[in-house]
Amino acid sequence: MKILVINPGSTSTKIAVYEDSKCSWKYGINHPAQEINTFLRVSDQSEYRIKYILELLEEKGSSLDSFAGIVGRGGMLNPLVGGTYLVDENLVKILQNPPGGEHASNLGGIIAYYLGQKTKVPVYIVDPVSVDEMEPVARLSGLPELPRLSQSHALNMKAVARKVANRLGKAYDEVNLIVAHLGGGISVTPHRRGKMIDVNNANNEGPYSVERCGTLPSAQLVKLCYSGKYTEQEMRAKILKEGGLFAYLGTKDAQEVERRMKNGDSYASLILEGLCYQVAKEIGAMATVLLGGVDQIVLTGGLAHSEFITQEITRRVSFIAPVIVIPGEEEMEALALGALRVLNGEEEALTYNS
Numbered sequence: 033m034k035i036l037v038i039n040p041g042s043t044s045t046k047i048a049v050y051e052d053s054k055c056s057w058k059y060g061i062n063h064p065a066q067e068i069n070t071f072l073r074v075s076d077q078s079e080y081r082i083k084y085i086l087e088l089l090e091e092k093g094s095s096l097d098s099f100a101g102i103v104g105r106g107g108m109l110n111p112l113v114g115g116t117y118l119v120d121e122n123l124v125k126i127l128q129n130p131p132g133g134e135h136a137s138n139l140g141g142i143i144a145y146y147l148g149q150k151t152k153v154p155v156y157i158v159d160p161v162s163v164d165e166m167e168p169v170a171r172l173s174g175l176p177e178l179p180r181l182s183q184s185h186a187l188n189m190k191a192v193a194r195k196v197a198n199r200l201g202k203a204y205d206e207v208n209l210i211v212a213h214l215g216g217g218i219s220v221t222p223h224r225r226g227k228m229i230d231v232n233n234a235n236n237e238g239p240y241s242v243e244r245c246g247t248l249p250s251a252q253l254v255k256l257c258y259s260g261k262y263t264e265q266e267m268r269a270k271i272l273k274e275g276g277l278f279a280y281l282g283t284k285d286a287q288e289v290e291r292r293m294k295n296g297d298s299y300a301s302l303i304l305e306g307l308c309y310q311v312a313k314e315i316g317a318m319a320t321v322l323l324g325g326v327d328q329i330v331l332t333g334g335l336a337h338s339e340f341i342t343q344e345i346t347r348r349v350s351f352i353a354p355v356i357v358i359p360g361e362e363e364m365e366a367l368a369l370g371a372l373r374v375l376n377g378e379e380e381a382l383t384y385n386s
């Protein structure tokens with residue numbers, strides 16, 4: 033069964049074709065900032081990206097008619113349980129004005145639906161950013177007006193969690209894992225028997241990342257917001273795009289930071305150590321959520337390619353459980369397998385109910 037996979041990121045669109053669970057080819061279309069920045073809203077980019085995708089399919093000799101299904105990354109919807117969701121006209125309308133706000137992943141379902149309409153094949157999204165399987169106690173923040181929200185790298189984390197369970201000879205719903213996705217943003221999640229029962233919101237809680245602040249001292253943050261120095265938009269950018277490593281060191285590239293460390297830059301060492309320290313602390317907190325019953329800790333995402341980072345975190349958390357490193361992300365495969373489970377009748381597609 034042939035499946036087309038579409039994963040829109042902020043600066044690229046990744047495309048893959050799967051023949052059942054095997055990847056036939058994969059390609060990343062890069063979108064120059066001067067082109068992407070001309071669009072006011074993320075959803076305005078769909079036609080622009082579709083044009084590139086159709087050109088690529090033609091170049092690769094992959095006809096739209098040949099696909100049994102199309103799957104896209106899902107976006108900032110209202111909280112929903114993990115799984116594969118059927119994309120219909122109603123869901124497309126919601127993705128065009130998503131309740132959780134702007135995010136490139138909102139385009140996944142929109143683009144996939146447009147292409148699916150051409151050949152009348154089913155279209156899906158899998159484990160969107162807004163997957164929410166938190167327990168009631170995890171939602172409390174200390175202020176009723178500000179409940180904690182689940183926004184995370186659910187797609188990759190669930191995929192690697194399934195893989196690790198498989199390596200342990202068990203099903204995903206038979207193991208307890210802590211998965212830390214260490215990418216542009218950082219998500220740390222306790223998976224209790226197939227459910228992500230808590231998670232730091234990767235946009236505004238938990239460890240600082242290469243570009244995001246994570247948890248900040250709240251009273252000082254309020255003071256800064258009202259200092260008159262920054263507009264709301266500037267504050268948002270500070271927290272989501274210009275925080276973490278970038279704020280301290282002026283780069284989002286962890287490899288560049290490691291080069292500086294090797295050249296004796298002790299400040300760069302301190303800042304990268306701080307990131308690892310905060311990730312380890314979050315893992316420690318999530319171990320309490322699982323009452324200490326952790327089968328395995330999993331480190332994944334781009335930063336998990338770094339030996340320094342994985343060793344530094346492992347040194348601090350290996351007393352909790354064995355640590356396994358699965359660097360990079362497996363989003364394309366996760367999307368393909370999510371669609372495949374439904375297409376071959378192993379799972380039923382869920383319907384999004386706003």
Ligand SMILES: Nc1ncnc2c1ncn2[C@@H]1O[C@H](COP(=O)(O)OP(=O)(O)OP(=O)(O)O)[C@@H](O)[C@H]1O
Pocket residue numbers: 185214215216217218242284285286287288333334335337338339360361
């Ligand atoms: N081999 C490596 N060693 C050290 N760091 C690396 C390596 N490869 C990638 N990185 C770092 O990983 C970070 C990016 O991670 P990743 O590619 O997972 O992010 P992303 O896909 O842009 O964002 P997200 O994962 O939040 O969706 C960058 O800081 C990059 O420098």
Ligand SMILES: CCCC(=O)O
Pocket residue numbers: 161183184185216217234235
């Ligand atoms: C909001 C978490 C997902 C992402 O950063 O892409």
